[in-house]
Amino acid sequence: MELSIIGSGYVGTTIAACFADLGHDVVNVDIDDAIVDSLNAGQAPIHEPGLDELVETHAGDRLRATTDYDAVLDTDATFLALPTPSNDDGSIDLSAMKAAASSLGETLAQKDDAHLVVTKSTVVPTTTVEVIGPRIEEASGKTVGEEFDIAMNPEFLREGTAVEDFLSPDKIVLGAQSERAYEQLDEIFASLVERAGDPPVVKTGISEAEMIKYANNAFLASKISLANDLANICKEFGVDSEEVLDAIGLDARIGSAFLGAGLGWGGSCFPKDTAAIIAAARARGYEPRLLQAAVDVNDEQPKRMLELLEDRFDPEGKRVAVLGLSFKPGTDDVRNSRAILLIDHLLDAGADVVGYDPVATENMRAHFPNIDYATSAADALVDADAALVATDWDEFAALDAQFDEMRERVVIDGRRIVTRRDGLDYESLV
Ligand SMILES: NC(=O)c1ccc[n+]([C@@H]2O[C@H](COP(=O)([O-])OP(=O)(O)OC[C@H]3O[C@@H](n4cnc5c(N)ncnc54)[C@H](O)[C@@H]3O)[C@@H](O)[C@H]2O)c1
Ligand SMILES: O=c1ccn([C@@H]2O[C@H](COP(=O)(O)OP(=O)(O)O[C@H]3O[C@H](CO)[C@@H](O)[C@H](O)[C@H]3O)[C@@H](O)[C@H]2O)c(=O)[nH]1
Secondary structure, three states: OEEEEEOOOHHHHHHHHHHHHOOOEEEEEOOOHHHHHHHHOOOOOOOOOOHHHHHHHHEOOOEEEEOOHHHHHHOOEEEEOOOOOEOOOOOEOOHHHHHHHHHHHHHHOOOOOOEEEEEOOOOOOOHHHHHHHHHHHHHHOOOEOOOEEEEEOOOOOOOOOHHHHHHOOOOEEEEEOOHHHHHHHHHHHHHHHHHOOOOOEEEEOHHHHHHHHHHHHHHHHHHHHHHHHHHHHHHHHOOOHHHHHHHHHOOOOOOOOOOOOOOOOOOOOHHHHHHHHHHHHHHOOOOOHHHHHHHHHHHHHHHHHHHHHHHHOOOOOOEEEEEOOOOOOOOOOOOOOHHHHHHHHHHHOOOEEEEEOOOOHHHHHHHOOOOEEOOOHHHHHOOOOEEEEOOOOHHHHHOOHHHHHOOOOEEEEOOOOOOOOOOOEEEEOO
């Protein structure tokens, strides 16, 4: 089929390249010239394993990019993969979605055939029906359910494994309100369902699809926070939290995934999505106490880590290495990285900070242009008084003699990744 994807960031680029690989003709529409040029030159604009190869293979053939919304006119369906960040109060900021819906509507005014518009972005329940659909109607002069249909297809991919997650999903959720829309979605997803070995396809309403996405993320974020709460209790008793969490993960009802205790969850999704659904629930008069507690536990973990450092010394004038800048291994994304909170606090305390990350240095430089950046973990440790390990990159597990180059050998491990050894003042956060 002919597909258009509006927004070409982590999700838009990944799904465009994957849909092209699955046999569709895909055009990405983005307002960012640099992203469009990069895609048309056959280069992925973001770092994701396997994405470069897909973009290189399909660019100029089944995959192209443009800043011109008119490209939508040659397609059967449009996915909206726009950012849905937080307002200051945590509620969802729909400005990019609204702008794109209006531009899409103006374009669709020129289309004679029916069209399907699918919300891919994470949006609070009722957004597609009450905000997106009406905007497109207003700008196009057309009517939902007649000249065009709306649908919602939440995305569950993780950064760092985006291509693999999209191509091998645990489930595909299709929210629609007409048979015609379900039929078109079936056609779009048929090649993925076949390649992925028949994963469950959940057909549901549009608002249910929107809520499934929040429920999924809220559950996973809360699971990590519960693991952190339990690990903090373990620490009070001198009990090894890893052994405890590994053991409870063996219970099939609990499962071992997302029990990794430590510095907590960051990234572009869990923080904003928990905040958005909490704000949306409050706006309807419900206080989500458990979810708020999960957020509170998460906010405390970086503070606990800094306390462990300050138990050793006042950071003022000390050189502190922050190892790992991305919000998790396998990505260059630093959005809501725990490292940002650590660095902010260290700078406020008057420390001299050196950061290191295998791929995220340039993105972190945009936040902190004035700290030092090392080109290797070994370099970051030279003459450092302390090292704070913020991300569980595999290479940190192999660090050993490199610690000997530190001035004071204080290592606070936020991810239980460094191998304990003699000669270090090592403490794990959990
Ligand atoms: N990043 C993830 O791992 C992930 C996973 C699942 C769902 N999501 C959800 O998907 C959505 C997109 O997330 P993302 O991480 O890909 O965002 P992103 O910020 O990486 O990319 C968004 C893109 O949209 C473009 N854009 C902004 N306004 C536009 C407009 N009016 N017209 C055309 N393009 C425009 C931007 O230039 C950018 O390239 C969000 O709702 C997010 O919550 C993200
Ligand atoms: O056991 C764990 C697992 C993860 N994390 C942290 O949790 C955050 C999120 O990790 P992960 O979920 O792997 O990455 P994301 O790319 O943010 O993916 C989440 O957010 C996406 C956007 O909504 C969803 O599509 C995915 O399903 C959901 O896993 C990171 O800071 C991790 O370090 C832990 O602390 N412990």
